[in-house]
Amino acid sequence: MTIHEFFFPAGFGSVGAREAKNGGDCRLSPGESYLVLSGDEHRHLAFAKRLRVGQQVRITDGAGSWAICSIEKISSDSSFLKIKETGSAERELVPVTIILSVIKKERMEWAVQKLSELGISRIRPVMAARSVVRGSRERLNRQQARYQKIAVEAMKQSRGSWLTVIEPVATSVQEAVHAEKDINGGKKVLVPEKGAESLSLFNLLSAGHSLYPVTVVVGPEGGFTSEEITFFQDEGAEFVDLGPRILRAETAAVVSASALALLWHGLSTA
Numbered sequence: 001m002t003i004h005e006f007f008f009p010a011g012f013g014s015v016g017a018r019e020a021k022n023g024g025d026c027r028l029s030p031g032e033s034y035l036v037l038s039g040d041e042h043r044h045l046a047f048a049k050r051l052r053v054g055q056q057v058r059i060t061d062g063a064g065s066w067a068i069c070s071i072e073k074i075s076s077d078s079s080f081l082k083i084k085e086t087g088s089a090e091r092e093l094v095p096v097t098i099i100l101s102v103i104k105k106e107r108m109e110w111a112v113q114k115l116s117e118l119g120i121s122r123i124r125p126v127m128a129a130r131s132v133v134r135g136s137r138e139r140l141n142r143q144q145a146r147y148q149k150i151a152v153e154a155m156k157q158s159r160g161s162w163l164t165v166i167e168p169v170a171t172s173v174q175e176a177v178h179a180e181k182d183i184n185g186g187k188k189v190l191v192p193e194k195g196a197e198s199l200s201l202f203n204l205l206s207a208g209h210s211l212y213p214v215t216v217v218v219g220p221e222g223g224f225t226s227e228e229i230t231f232f233q234d235e236g237a238e239f240v241d242l243g244p245r246i247l248r249a250e251t252a253a254v255v256s257a258s259a260l261a262l263l264w265h266g267l268s269t270a
């Protein structure tokens with residue numbers, strides 16, 4: 001029987017009530033042997049999955065801690081779980097950030113789901129010059145929250161213990177690349193782009209370990225503008241060719257991420 005997974009973002013380490021950052025309102029009860037799920041996670045357990053008292057569930061905090069719990073009580077707004085066993089999982093995320101130009105809603109959400117399943121560490125959405133979707137800061141923040149929720153669902157579905165982080169939606173590729181470089185200065189930046197000076201992704205992969213950590217910047221349906229290309233050149237980014245066919249933006253993102261994830265997992269088990 002498969003055990004259902006739920007998200008409790010506060011971690012299992014300390015005592016007291018805590019506010020959840022990403023997944024709704026979850027609390028760790030004093031004494032540490034109980035968890036209380038409310039908000040989305042409670043609704044998911046009680047109404048979507050229709051789990052019952054006595055059943056076991058797996059809880060993860062998205063940062064490597066997990067707990068096996070039994071359901072003690074379900075009320076209208078909370079699920080009370082008794083912790084049976086706890087542990088920590090090795091980081092299964094791949095040291096890859098995808099900076100993804102904002103594209104149509106459904107395609108963007110599909111990409112976020114697939115990139116999260118693959119265990120990409122970070123996704124940074126960006127309004128590229130030719131992104132067709134525009135919005136106020138408030139709308140962009142709502143999008144970020146929505147993508148983070150999709151990433152949580154994907155982690156649970158994939159039995160992950162580490163959560164793909166969705167960064168705030170950047171308003172230009174310059175802002176996105178600089179924000180990423182601030183996190184890890186020496187990071188390599190790859191830009192999938194067809195062109196004479198592009199290297200094939202296949203050849204790039206022969207660099208092995210030294211490729212990571214790596215950031216990949218994927219353009220919108222209309223591609224990057226010449227100003228954006230010049231910016232990437234000035235930043236010392238490398239252009240990569242993903243093959244003879246022009247892929248949709250979300251496909252280009254998932255193809256790049258899968259190749260980098262497969263290589264990473266291959267290198268770590270070799």
Ligand code: SAH
Pocket residue numbers: 191192193194217218219220221222223224240241242243244245246247248249252
């Ligand atoms: N309108 C553009 C295609 C944009 S596709 C054109 O006609 O050329 C959206 C994004 O996917 C691109 O900006 C690029 O980052 C990526 N992409 C798609 N196919 C690719 C390929 N074969 N090689 C490299 N990058 C690709």
